[in-house]
Each structure stands twice: as structure tokens, then as C-alpha cells.
Amino acid sequence: MNFIQDFLATGSGVLVGFTLGLIGGGGSILAVPLLVYVVGVTSPHVAIGTSAVAVAVSALANLVGHARAQRVKWRCALVFAAAGTAGAALGSTFGKQFDGERLLTLFGVLMIVIAGLMFWKGDQSGNPDVRLTRSTARHLMPLLIAYGVGVGALAGFFGIGGGFLVVPGLVAATGMPLIFAIGSSLVSVFAFGMTTATNYALSGLIDWVLVACFIGGGLVGGIGGQVLARKMSEKKRALSTIFAIIVAMVGAYVVWRGLSA
Numbered sequence: 001m002n003f004i005q006d007f008l009a010t011g012s013g014v015l016v017g018f019t020l021g022l023i024g025g026g027g028s029i030l031a032v033p034l035l036v037y038v039v040g041v042t043s044p045h046v047a048i049g050t051s052a053v054a055v056a057v058s059a060l061a062n063l064v065g066h067a068r069a070q071r072v073k074w075r076c077a078l079v080f081a082a083a084g085t086a087g088a089a090l091g092s093t094f095g096k097q098f099d100g101e102r103l104l105t106l107f108g109v110l111m112i113v114i115a116g117l118m119f120w121k122g123d124q125s126g127n128p129d130v131r132l133t134r135s136t137a138r139h140l141m142p143l144l145i146a147y148g149v150g151v152g153a154l155a156g157f158f159g160i161g162g163g164f165l166v167v168p169g170l171v172a173a174t175g176m177p178l179i180f181a182i183g184s185s186l187v188s189v190f191a192f193g194m195t196t197a198t199n200y201a202l203s204g205l206i207d208w209v210l211v212a213c214f215i216g217g218g219l220v221g222g223i224g225g226q227v228l229a230r231k232m233s234e235k236k237r238a239l240s241t242i243f244a245i246i247v248a249m250v251g252a253y254v255v256w257r258g259l260s261a
Helices: 002-023 027-039 044-068 074-096 100-120 134-158 163-174 178-201 208-231 233-260
Strands: none
Touching: 002 027, 002 044, 002 178, 002 208, 027 044, 027 100, 027 208, 027 233, 044 074, 044 100, 044 178, 044 208, 074 134, 074 163, 074 178, 100 134, 100 163, 100 233, 134 163, 134 178, 163 178
């Protein structure tokens, strides 16, 4: 059983890493349902803690590729991540106190909402020259901090990296183009994931063997996702739409399972 579980965890990690590499997010929101319904982790809280570590490491690996391609707005990303880390610490502390099955049901509802927001995306153009400087700080800093804390709290509560929350948050706060928001979001995904993971680790709610399997698969999947992303860069909108459908379907299944229980 352990071998099968490890194999399924590795395969799930490949899928999560591939999605993160392809469209800069989304893998994290699939990690918890994969661990619960595919790998067979019986405790939703252990699934959340385990996925938080794995997703954080996968995000860091994918961040390297985006940074090399100069698609990371570092100052904006670091301020957003710092503000969000505080929110993630509070959110994950509250999430641990919440009933596991109810948390999963709410998680499914969040997936459906995020899928709807992905469909609703309008103009994805933006200002590629946006920078956080002394002259722009008065306008950008309050927005980055406000969006960061809010997104971090949600990410910590549900135990996700929050990539699909961070990306629209960065775009709304700064007006940067989507491609830069995707690269920059991985800084926050890593920071939020590690904050949540630390909180859960202190409570013994992480399966470290599954973490290793998930990370191994995630690194392989991330390389494949980045390669395909470069080849299909002009079709990212179509890819996002397809993935939104998948997120909505998985979210509906999670809610159905939660309500049935």
C-alpha cells in the first residue's frame, strides 16, 4: 500500500509541477484534492500541510525559470509576499482549528469561485514598465500590502500556494501584464506555502515521505510545463480556460463529496 501511495503521490506531484510551470499557478489548488481523493490521505489537515511543503518547493523551482527570463518584478513581488506571509500565518492558524471535512467543502467552493474569476478575465495587457520606486511607492505600497494580506490569509486558511489569487492581486495592485504577474506570483506562492507548512509542521500535520515523492514529481513536471509554456505562449488564454474548467469540475466534486459526508 505504501508503494502504491508513494507512486500516486509522485504522479500527483508531476501534475502539480506541470501546471505551475505551464501557467504559473493552479497546481496548488489541485494538490489537496489529489492527496485526499487520489493518494488516499485520510486527514484533510495532513493533506493541507503536506501539499503546502511540496507546492512551495515546486514554486521555487519554477521561479528560477521565470527569473532567468526576466519575468519577475522583484520589488513588487517581495512586498506582496512579505505582507501576505503575515496573512498566511494567521490564516493557517485559524484553518487548523476548523473541522477538516467542512474545510474541504469550503475549499471546493473556493475552487469554483476561482474558476469563475479565470473565465471573467478581461484585457490581459498592462504596463510592462511598472516599478516600485520612491515616486510610485505612495500609490503602489498600500495596494500591494492590502492585497497581499488578504490573499495570504486565504492561502494560509486553505493551505494552498494561492497562485490564482496572487496573480489577479498583483495585476489589480500594480497594473503589470499577466506574464509578469505569473512570474512574480511564484515568490508569494513559495512564501505562503512555507509559512503554512511551518505552522502545520509544528502540529505534526505533515507526511514527509509523501512530501519527498510529491516534490520529486513536481520538479519533473515543472520542467515539462515550462517547455510547453514557451511553445504555446500565444495560447495561454486557451490553456487558462481549459484549466478553469478542470478547477471548476474538481471543485464541484469536492463540494459534492463534502455535502454527501
